[in-house]
Amino acid sequence: MRRLEEMERAPSSAVQLLLLSCCVVAAAGYPFQTPLDLDVTPRITVLSSGVQVCGRFQSAAVNYSTMLLEADSERLYVGARGAVFALNASDISAEPALAIEWEASLEQKRQCLLKGKDNKTECFNHIRFLQRFNATHLYVCGTHAFSPLCAYIEEERFVMSSQPEEGRDKCPYGPTTGYTALIVDQQMFTASQYEFRSFPDIRRNSPAPILKTEDAPTRWLNEADFVGSALVRESLGSSTGDDDKIYYFFTESSHEQPTTSGHSRVARVARVCKGDRGGRLTLQKRWTSFLKARLMCSLPEYDFHFNVLRNMFVMPGPMPQDTLFYGIFGLEWKNVKASAVCRFSLFEVQEAFQGPYMEKQDSDSEWKEYTGKIPDPRPGTCITDSLRARDINVSTSLPDDVLDFVRRHPLMSQQVQALDRRPLLFKRTIDYTHMAVHRTQGLDEYQYHVLYMGTDEGWLHKAVEVEGQLHIIEELQLFQDQQPVTNVLISPKQMSVYVSSPSGVVQLPLSNCRRYASCYDCIFSRDPHCAWNGAQCVDIMAHTDRSTLVQDVQKGSAGCDNTQDAFVPRSRMVRVGDDVLLQCELSSNLATPLWTLDGNELVGYGLNSGFRIGTDGLLIIEVRRNQSGLYTCYTVENNIRVTMVSFNVTVHLNLPAPPLVEPGKDHDSLDSGALEPTERPSSKNPQPPPVAPLLPHSELLSPREMEAMYLSLITILGGLCVVLTVVLIYVGVCLRVGDRGKYSLRTAAAAYTRRGSRGRKPHRNSAHLELKTISSHCNGNGVCNGVSKQHRSGIQDGGFLQIVPGEAHPRSNKEPPPPAPPLPPTPQLPSPEHDFPNGLSATLPSVLRRMNGNSYVLLRQSDSGNSSPLCHSFAEELNRILEKRKHTQLLPRPDESSV
Ligand SMILES: *[C@@H]1O[C@H](CO)[C@@H](O)[C@H](O)[C@H]1NC(C)=O
């Protein structure tokens, strides 16, 4: 629920949205009592500003959705609303892009409006189909303002080669109607609910006779919503003289399952034989080979089913039998976001089609497994050698009893289970829309499957499958404006992934190894494309000599040497009683911070300890004399502790006045000498600091306004939360939500936004650090903590040195961070129940502190540990707002890269 854009602009609508999301989360709480380790956190988050793209294509047209790129082709064909484009596949932004404009006429649009259709969405020519027809021509179909047309495109010149022809049997009428189609040997196989209110249908449109699915006495398809189809050339190497088959993937209304589980929709796979010609008397112009079975994608131990199939990617194997189907599944409830990825094997699909049939005796009875005699030849099979031997060469020669059985028994009893009987991935709060899978060989010679999954909000998740589990390597924000990904396509030849959306098409490299600046970062990423060559993280494809490369996709831990480089600590001088932030940002959402003071781990970050550890650093509250010492920050990931930065902190009673430091000057000047007199003498009543120079980047709000807005927002939201909580508890609806925020694996509690950063360009890698500077935590006790700090650098505004910025991340250094020896058992990632072993979040004070005129807001909703789930979402949402605000306004910050 990245509703930040709107929130940014309209606090009141933000409140509404918040309210809504509170309710949604509360309502959604119920089905998600699942272990959190199933919900995979992307390791790296990259906002759109930091995403490296190879090319972007945009034009006056909108609603890019169909894409065609063949293995050896130089061109990427893209269908949009009212236009088809031919782009240079190696760089889609390269000029000139060839275009065919094909919009419905005004008269056509007028008639569309008369039909009661929406002239803002439906009364256009949305290109729904774009595929190769023969060696020289493509075939394209468009909705054409609710009156579909199809046309041939001459590929070479990229022009329509003739007048468009009737398309109503091949193309749906609307832009969003479920649809899938294939051209196989110049025959067109389509599946959709074509006309308004017509039954869904799987068809072969040419050559004659047109074949369809049956509606009586048994309807073969029930409100089917098609998401994909695939040809599997099972005739190749078949010992039985089998036919090629076309598989269809869809969601339909369930008619056979007893509705005890309350699910009305089910995911299905159906198939027909390519050579089917229909029956002669029975099943005339109907498929004689139609069979369907249920696709099961569920969490068996919770009896929790993902019933809606959203997308299917077909992964061909070395042999047709090795074909794999990767499906994105979702929930029936439209207001609840969740996705699961399940993988099926063709083998298990075939087994289901060879198993028992379901039967419905009469219209009133229920569907049960058919146990009677099955006619011979087996109903629903393709024509094979054994049938040919019996002089059954085509389906029209099949006996009537067989065809009559087919007509009444379209459904198989056996369900197709996902491989491993469980999803590869389960993801809350994300709706994946489209996916493509790339097979690539790792250094260990193992063939890894890398999944590229687009979300409904314009993000792309890249994940690698290792032993039946998906590790999400990164999440990339591809579009500034939230919009659904409408298609994902991979080209191994171009080493690119193409992603389409309503506003355009983006071309990305399959991997971006340079992003990982250290050996550990490279190894931790577990990206099978990437390996460490001793100096850099490189794409292994570019290296023929791989002997010097290291990679560990399986575990993400081995390969980097443990030698500890000399690490020069940075010096910090602070005044007694000040709050000190030692900065140490973690780029990985999977890493946990660990701090030591003079070699001893800082533990018990309770209220009294005076420490807070966040994902961006360590906060020492009201620093005491005896807290001087060497502070070292480590990041712990995959059980390996890596040194990030260390600080030599000296606590003084009084500090001399700081010299004026010009804005923009690197604060690292402070580091050059710990004894440099950078502080002015303290007075008992510190004067209010001069107003900080206005940030060049606060386009939206001035800091004051922002502050005021924060406060009012917080107040409003807090009030709402309380009201809602009371109401909720009163009604007795107290749902438990084990929700700890989106990236809450981190044991961070305090989070700060720093204002007054100087107008420096963010360093190259800052983009993926930013999401973590504010963290939200809701632990198992149900305590909500949202912490916000607003602060101007004490150096800059002439105040005292209170918060000490350190370097963000050593990634930006020339040299990799000194790797640390792997630790003996490191702290495990907190389990959902014992989130904060140190009791951190339970003891955050609810204080509103003011320091030198800069307010520090520390928000706390509850001590009692039985707060309502609404609070969770509240804290979460609030943090997201703050996060967003930080990105938009505070992005330029001191270059923290230099040591
Ligand atoms: C087409 O794009 C517009 C905005 O670009 C969007 O609002 C609309 O929902 C899109 N329609 C479809 C069918 O994707």
Ligand SMILES: *[C@@H]1O[C@H](CO)[C@@H](O)[C@H](O)[C@H]1NC(C)=O
């Ligand atoms: C496509 O773009 C690449 C790189 O920009 C260029 O080298 C190539 O000639 C282009 N191909 C065509 C067919 O224009």
Ligand SMILES: *[C@@H]1O[C@H](CO)[C@@H](O)[C@H](O)[C@H]1NC(C)=O
């Ligand atoms: C849609 O039709 C309405 C009349 O029903 C008209 O006022 C409006 O301008 C039309 N919009 C577009 C985009 O054509």
Ligand SMILES: *[C@@H]1O[C@H](CO)[C@@H](O)[C@H](O)[C@H]1NC(C)=O
């Ligand atoms: C491909 O199909 C088009 C349209 O039917 C036809 O005009 C053309 O001759 C065909 N090309 C070949 C090589 O068969």
Ligand SMILES: *[C@@H]1O[C@H](CO)[C@@H](O)[C@H](O)[C@H]1NC(C)=O
């Ligand atoms: C079936 O095909 C075989 C050879 O392929 C042929 O000999 C036979 O006559 C055909 N039978 C029918 C009924 O067409």
